[in-house]
Amino acid sequence: MGTGSVEPPPTHDFVLTNGSEVSNYDISDIKAITTGSGGEATASYLYTSSSVLKTDYVKGIFLADLLAHAGISGAQAKVTINCTDGFESKQPSYREISLADISSQGYFLAYDAGESAGAMTDILDEDKNGVEATVRIYRNYDDGSSWMNRLTNIKGITVTGAGSADPEYTFTVYPGSGQAGELPTASVRDVAIDAGGGMWVGTNNGGAWYKPAAGEEFTINTLTSEGYVLQSNLVYAIAIDSGGGVWFTQSKTYNPGQAHLNKGAAYLKDGAITYYNTDVPGTIPDNYVQEVRIDGGGNVWFGSFGGLTRYNPGTATWTSWDQNYADGEGDHFPATSVDNLICDGQGGVWLGFYPTGAGTETDPFVGGFAHMTADGDITPYQYTADYDSTLATSLLAQVWVRDIAVDANGGAWVVASGSYPEMANVGGTVWYVDNNGTATRFTGDQLLGAGSLTGNVEIRMVNVDANGGLWLGTSGDGLFYIADPGTTAPLTITAQYSGANAAWPDNVYFNNIYAMDIIDGVMYLGSDGGVMTAALADIAAPPEPEVIETFTIAGLDAGEISYYVGGSGHEHTFKGLPAGAGQVLSSYPYNGDTHYVKGALLKDLLADAGAGDNIKVTITTSDGYTKASYQNIPYADIVAKNYFVAYDVGENTETLGKVADEDGNGVTASYRIYRNLDDGTAGLKDNRIKGVVGITVSDAGGGGVDPGDYDLTINGSGVNQITHYSISELKNDLTTRTASYFWLNSFGSTGTDEFEGVYLEDLLDEVGLKSSAESVTVTASDGYHRSFNLDGSALGVYWTDIQGNQIMLAWERNGSSCPLQLVVGQTASDHVNKPMWVNDVETITVKTEKTESGSGSAGGYEPPQSQQPAGGLMITPTIQGDTAQTTISGEDMEAALEALKEAAADPLAPLNLEIDAVSDSPDEVRESEVTLAAEAVKALAREGNVTLTIKTDQGIIELPPAVLQFLAQGGSDEIQIVMGEAAD
Structure with missing residues (x-):
């Protein structure tokens, strides 16, 4: 409980608190910092104020540079922004911010700001208590459509979970520096170890490199090397046979017009190199070869644009399969281009495919994966990518399989990814296929939990160690380790290895992982920054059974x-x-x-x-x-x-x-x-x-408790069994969350409510969905309903709104209990989201067909214009010339207030009464007059918790309780509000 006192002005411009350590910064101290861009950096940020998009030009320091100067690092570090008025307690986006977000969203501590670079002046903000602040924080939290990129009244930050960088990296690092004896500045795509412990490294346009076990330097074997010569610098995969021979893939380009640059596969043995390509009939069916593996029987498997090929060195026979091949049951591969393969240890292979199709709406990308047994029987898993009308393409990343790993139970983990920055992204797609062949699909964000993957990062690589531990390599967040994976999301992350926690150098190149192999108990990672290796015994303990x-x-x-x-x-x-x-x-x-x-x-x-x-x-x-x-x-x-x-x-x-x-x-x-x-x-x-x-x-009559005694029923074809919950069970069985949600209704009124409840995603994960589940319909006691897809697209169950929240099922609003309510955030600041809120939820039905997220009943918070909105008045104005005139009597106001209180879950909580005084001829109206009878004003003032919102042809005016009480002091005088256009 507060003391009612006003916090004294800060004695320093900015205070950084890290545990028991407190660092005070005046502006002169900030200016003296030289880390990164330094303390006199400049930038500009977009934000919206009073519905106007603005740009602030600022001078100060990037917050990431200030934190680095203070020695703060670590993936577990979180930052909370402290305000002079304590506003951070009301705004979740001010709290628990990761260092990755601070960097990617360009957080900036500013001491000067202005409307142009030449008009910047000292910042001096004053809060409602009169406390001044001399710095602000700017960020790229959204596209500038809200105020949230410009944070005022800043007094400092509090850091938790930070650790200092350890100069001894967890992994041994072989950097791609381009210096003599080191790897080139080219992305590493594969690592292989020969019988003597020597390391072969394949790169993207940097050739193949070799380092002996006892050596310190790499030597190159590529287009320009002496001795044997590779015909392509692009070496996606390397495999070493039992006789010491080394296989290299020799692709170059996807472009059909340059197909002559693709050279098939090369085999190096005893200093001699042999090429296998379409010039050698009966061998490789296509010269774009992107994968090579050797099974326990010595067979060499190739994946290419032409499909799957197996070479038996003992009999010198080649066998190929493409999408035209059908097994005894008529099953085919889901596509032709084999991008990834792994041997299953029983003579068969798992295959990942690069999709077919042009990516258009009529010819979408189609891909997936398959398992083929030693007898040639195929189990295909084919998927069609969603079409993104904004990007005018289907989403390649949904169906481009990048890696596969087989576990000890005979199941397989399969990863698809490949988004570019503008593409809709949910962290990639991961399937787990159990030993019965049933595939369960997760998004990367689902599998690792919301917030584990930052920005546009996806899961790209996967492996399973001898103890059953699951390893996931990403496109920007390094490596995740799950000691006891299970198959229910989100998984419990045992450890994360990245530059941020000193696993290897802290830059984006090492965190972008393209290759991951476990060989003789050692993890080998290939990245944009080079190769990283570590013994699993040093970084991963087997889980306790x-x-x-x-x-x-x-x-x-x-x-x-x-x-x-x-x-x-x-x-x-x-x-x-x-x-x-x-x-x-x-x-x-x-x-x-x-x-x-x-x-x-x-x-x-x-x-x-x-x-x-x-x-x-x-x-x-x-x-x-x-x-x-x-x-x-x-x-x-x-x-x-x-x-x-x-x-x-x-x-x-x-x-x-x-x-x-x-x-x-x-x-x-x-x-x-x-x-x-x-x-x-x-x-x-x-x-x-x-x-x-x-x-x-x-x-014997059914459930142990009459379902009527429960508050919520979850049913439908997409769940394994019907489940019932009381509110107390929801509170006790699931992670309770508290979050604020912006809302905008169809009459233009806005507000913010704080809710306590559970995310719909968490609830559905607890219930357990079938792999065929595609959407949910949430229905209220009166039949009002809204439907949402089980995906991460806008308004999907796994989607995150502009505030960082997900769809919530709440039992408390603004500190007071309420019937179960579905709460949906905004896709943008002008998104009318209030109609999607469902009050008094009784049923959630999980379906096996897709829907249009957010669709459902008319009514509720979005009544047709012929209906009077709940909690408001709709009055058609009288037109006199170019003036729209509206009068509200005391009787009308009393009736509206009574209806508002009856509809409210808590009549004592802050309420909003709307008057819709928009005319039928808005183009003819130059001025709007709204007259409130004295008794109407007094009725509003007596309530003490009602804000009046008046919507007219000229705009919206909002009168909070304090203003209404002031106006009521006028006694018997009516109040007239006039809104007009500016003169021509």
Whole structure:
């Protein structure tokens, strides 16, 4: 609670607080700084004030330079801007700003400002308490369409999470400096290590380079090198065979008119070099070769514009496949140009494709990825890029697959990216394909969490280490490591390696990663800045395995009960069940075999838990996998089909051992459920459920609680099961967020409300969506609804508005409770977003078809013009000559105020009453007169919390409560407001 005192004027122009360290800067101190552009740098910034776009020319220091001068660095560092009036507490964009954003958005600490470079004067801002400030902060937060690029009343900043740069980098760095013995100033596209530990490096137009294991210098093997000669400087991929031979790709250009510059592939062995290209019939089908890999059998695989090629050195045979090839089931590749490939260890390959198509609306880019087995069977994953009408192209980056990695479970991580700065960007696209072939799609922003990727950065490269750790290389934020990846977004980031945290030199070139290989426990990264290497043992510890030792029964009136197998100190155990009911031996047929088990019949476990028999049961697994036979199982079936919870399993009673089922997320469950659903012959697998962690009990009529007792239902074809939430469950189960949202309604009124709730993205992630889910429809109790796509495009569920917020489901507005409300931010400062807010939300339906984001019901906050707007008056003025005249009586005002308070969730909160006095002939009106009867003014003043907004042909005027109370002092005098055009 405040003391009511006014903060004293700052004694210094600018104060930087970093933990316990406080640095005071006067303007003379700032001017003396020489770091970066120095303390007398100049710049200009756009911003909007009073609906007018303005430009301020400024002098001062880039905030990034000031922070560097102060020794502040680190990816975890966050900056909060401090104002003399404490405004930062009301504006989220002033708080927790990353150093990356400070740099990319050009934050600038200014002491001089003016309307032109020659008219700059000293800054002197005064807040509402009369406290002066002599500096401002400018930034490129938006396109200048709001005030948010110009921050006034600045007294300093507070830094948290900063660390000083360590001169000893985490990675060993081989820079691309162009100096003698070092790599060229060319982007590194591949790294390969030979049997002797020597390093081969392929570059983009810099040739191929080699450094012996014991050597310090690189030597070049390229167009201009002596001895053997490569025919192209562009070496995208290198592979080394068991005999020490080295394969190089020899592409040059995508341009069909210069196809003669593409040279296929080269093979270097014992000092001699051999070329394979279309001049050698039956070998390479196209000379633009962009990938080469060698499998465990010594086969050499090539990816080219002509498709996939395999060379068997033992038989000297070449085999190629393109998009015309069809397997036995008629499946084809999703495109022809193989841009990336990885061997699966079983004779097959995963393939990533460069898209086909012209990128037009009628001929969009089509690409994707595929898996081909050793027998030639194809599983294709084909996708069509969205068309961006603003850019007049379909979005190549959505379907251009850049890298693939296979994990120990037989699943694959697949990455697509390739946006340029103006292209819509959600951090790239990542799919996880499980060992059943089911692909789950994420955006990069979803996978890593909002704010993890900065600016236009995308995930570009992917790898999986021997411990199952996931590594993601990016186009500007370095390397992310996830020790325990799972398949539910957002993933928990274990570490980030970049120049900002001294993993390697702090510049954009090293953070832009184009190659990532793990060879013999060593990570090799190729970037625009050179090569970075580190032993995984030094940078990545294997995750601690998670073992769930309990079988939990949920949904009981008494709450959850967790059973352990045995052991002292546990209230509930299998071995503690009466009459040996928890140590029963049994057997079940399964897939042509017999499984012997030890445990308890589920009916006995339910009886011990006091569940009764008028119930249904849903089985829960560690990875959340479910299907119809796992759900809502009647108690009668549990008894009739002998459902059994097993903690020991074996081929016979003598070989029983503990259940330890590890899922794809590295979680081990200690129980299985067996049952007699089928006769267990070969191919029938419904009698066993692996990875079981418990069950949920509900009454026989449906859910454990009547859905009517919940505040929210999530249903639809895009979710695995219907889910219900109360507001208290939303508060307890999900990350609560507080954020302010700008709004603009269809009558031109604007405002800001602060909400507490959860992001819709977080809620849907918690519920779990099917891979086919495409959109959601949010519906209120009165049927009003709005729909949004599950994407990062404007108004999509994963989109971020101009304030940095996402779509929120809120239960509190401006500090007071409210029915569940969907809150949608603005795409721009003139975006009419209030109609998209849905009050008293009851249902969210997840659908498998796309929609137009933001579409839905008319009405609500955007009534048709024939309707009277809620919380307002619509009065057609009388036209006298060129003057529009409107009169509001006390009776009309009383009725409008009563309706406004009835519609408000909290009548005591600040309210806005609108008067729409726009005429039917705006082109003929030169002047508008609005007359408020004395009783109308008094009625407004009595409320004390109502702002009056009047909309006329000439514009909008807003009268806050203090002004209305002042006007009411006029007694019986009516108030006349006149708005007119300037004289010609």
